[in-house]
Amino acid sequence: MMINDLETNRLIIKKTKKEDTEFCLDMWLDDEMGRYLSDPPRDKVGETYLKWREDVESYNGCYYFVAVSKETGNYIGACSTVPSEDQEHWDIGYSVHKKYWRKGYATEMIRALIDFCYINGGRKITADVAQQNSGSNAVLRKVNFHIEKEGTFKKSGTDIIYDDYTYKLDLE
8 A cells, every 4th residue: 555644734644764763762662751652661672673673664564654743854753553454443553752742743643543544444443542641541532532441451571561441433
């Protein structure tokens, strides 16, 4: 599938390339920014992340994007989406660099992902979020997701287990 850039009022959301991976990994593996992500702490990173860096431009069941400011060209965040085989159910993930927290960028990224999923056949979107991540929970509710179920996930490379919510948005 040909992937065009996604655009919002302030962002260009483009397919992740090798040169973007350092920004993504720095954000995901950071103790503060990656706190509620399933990604491991920086000192526990294994081959999976090195392989991801090399293979990011090849589609392996997940669409990876980076969000860049239209005004400055600075990286703002990253997001991704994984479609089901029938393309009707898509799962999303997103993160915003801490320099840009609480400025509405996550909302813009999620809305762009919703449009991308819908245009490509998505009729149900889900997102898993740690219950303690108040900012992310608020953003999903803001864009009309509702809690479908509760569960847990383990932060890779650690013994940390988070309670989480699976949020759902029906598009039909």
